[in-house]
Amino acid sequence: MNFTAAGLKRGYIAAQPLALGVLVYGVTFGLLARNAGLSIIEAVLMSATVYSGSAQTATVSGIAAGAGIGASVVTILMLNARYLLYGAALRPWLGQASTLQAYSSLYLLGDGNWVLSIKAHAAGESDTAFVVGSGVAMFLPWLGGTLLGSLANEWIADPKLLGLDFLLVAFCTAMGVGLIKARHDWLPVGAAVVAAVIVDRFASSSWTIVAAGLAGAFTAFVRAKEPA
Amino acid sequence: MTVRFDLLPLLLAVTLAAFVCRAGGFWLMRFVNVTARVDAALKAAPLGVMVGIMVPAALRGSTPEWLGLLAAGLVMRFTHKDLVAALAGVAMVALMRVVAR
Numbered sequence: 578m579n580f581t582a583a584g585l586k587r588g589y590i591a592a593q594p595l596a597l598g599v600l601v602y603g604v605t606f607g608l609l610a611r612n613a614g615l616s617i618i619e620a621v622l623m624s625a626t627v628y629s630g631s632a633q634t635a636t637v638s639g640i641a642a643g644a645g646i647g648a649s650v651v652t653i654l655m656l657n658a659r660y661l662l663y664g665a666a667l668r669p670w671l672g673q674a675s676t677l678q679a680y681s682s683l684y685l686l687g688d689g690n691w692v693l694s695i696k697a698h699a700a701g702e703s704d705t706a707f708v709v710g711s712g713v714a715m716f717l718p719w720l721g722g723t724l725l726g727s728l729a730n731e732w733i734a735d736p737k738l739l740g741l742d743f744l745l746v747a748f749c750t751a752m753g754v755g756l757i758k759a760r761h762d763w764l765p766v767g768a769a770v771v772a773a774v775i776v777d778r779f780a781s782s783s784w785t786i787v788a789a790g791l792a793g794a795f796t797a798f799v800r801a802k803e804p805a
Numbered sequence: 806m807t808v809r810f811d812l813l814p815l816l817l818a819v820t821l822a823a824f825v826c827r828a829g830g831f832w833l834m835r836f837v838n839v840t841a842r843v844d845a846a847l848k849a850a851p852l853g854v855m856v857g858i859m860v861p862a863a864l865r866g867s868t869p870e871w872l873g874l875l876a877a878g879l880v881m882r883f884t885h886k887d888l889v890a891a892l893a894g895v896a897m898v899a900l901m902r903v904v905a906r
Contacts, residue, residue: 598888601888602888605888605891616808616809618808619808619809619812619816622808622816623816623819626816626819626820626823627819627820627823628823629823631851631855632819632823635854635855635858636819638858640812640815642861645815646814646815646818649815649818649819650818650819650822652854653819653822653823653826654822654825654826655850655851655853655854656850656851656854657822657823657826657827658826658846658847658850658851659826659847659848659851660826660827660829660830661826661829661830661833661839661847662830662839662844662847662848663827663830664827664828664829664830664831664832664834665830665831665833665834665839666830667831668830668831668834668835671831672831672834679831680828680831683824683827683828683831684824684827684828686827737902738899738902738903739895739899740869740873740894740895740896740897740898740899740900740902741895743862743870743873743894743895743898744891744895745858746858746859746862746870746873746874746894747873747874747877747890747891747892747893747894747895747898748877748887748891749854749855749858749859750855750859750874750877750878750881750890750891750894751877751878751880751881751887751888751890751891751894752851752855752887753852753855753856753858753859754877754878754881754882754890755881755885755887755890756851756852756855757852762849762852765849765852765853766852766853766856768853769852769853769856769857770856770860772853772857773856773857773859773860773861774860774864777860777861777864785857785860785861786854786857786858787857788857789853789854789856789857789860790850790851790853790854790857791850791853792853793849793850793852793853793854793856794846794847794849794850794853795846796849797845797846797848797849798842798843798845798846798849799842800845801841801842801844801845801846802841803840803841803842804841
């Protein structure tokens with residue numbers, strides 16, 4: 578078991594091809610966070626603490642619709658539920674690091690560096706610092722991008738004419754369509770649409786998000802088959 | 806330029822929630838196994854959330870927003886790049902709003 582500067586550097590370098598995409602994504606989040614009413618500091622603070630593009634986008638959308646703490650927390654839990662799987666998959670390897678090393682690596686865990694780490698480990702990487710190295714390589718452009726985007730928003734006179742008020746919804750649509758991988762994904766989608774249409778009549782948008790997420794998760798839970 | 810004090814408890818709460826997800830699976834693996842049902846539910850939750858964001862926008866919008874949703878969805882289907890698809894959706898909305906003027 579080892580956790581060295583060399584491993585950290587290997588992770589940092591391995592993640593560089595993804596870093597530019599993260600920067601552009603960060604700029605987009607900065608723009609839409611400002612459009613949803615967050616200040617520059619609030620946007621950057623959120624990127625530094627929540628550090629999850631899809632979860633931040635959904636939460637900001639909720640805040641703009643007047644979401645409170647309860648709805649925001651449930652939204653984050655549903656969007657980041659996949660991290661439970663990521664962390665579980667890393668256990669056999671990252672479990673060899675010290676508790677502090679492991680949990681600080683997990684703080685910086687993202688979709689991109691998780692995939693990289695799993696691949697690297699399968700290809701023989703044994704240094705657990707690879708995980709945090711690749712995490713840092715994604716975290717820094719995410720913060721920088723958020724700052725750039727929220728600053729750039731000041732220079733745009735009429736965001737609505739540029740369609741920027743739609744950026745949030747467009748992003749969620751793209752991410753949602755990207756998540757549909759197989760035919761069996763359409764049933765949770767259908768359940769979520771029904772739940773959203775019904776709840777939208779009675780409650781604020783933030784609870785519509787929660788209801789749709791739970792409807793999708795519950796439908797998938799019920800229809801999935803346990804291997805015999 | 807400032808931080809609203811009423812937003813701080815919310816930010817703290819979502820920070821904790823995000824970390825619970827990151828650390829939770831790693832921690833729980835000391836005790837339990839992820840079953841196929843749990844796995845399916847964890848994967849479907851984000852999809853449901855995205856639907857929950859789209860549906861109110863579609864219900865409240867009109868032609869520019871509907872075409873924007875369609876553009877974002879179609880471009881995503883063909884390019885598999887969410888950034889490109891989102892910008893296509895935004896461009897469509899901007900274009901239609903100019904046309905509708």
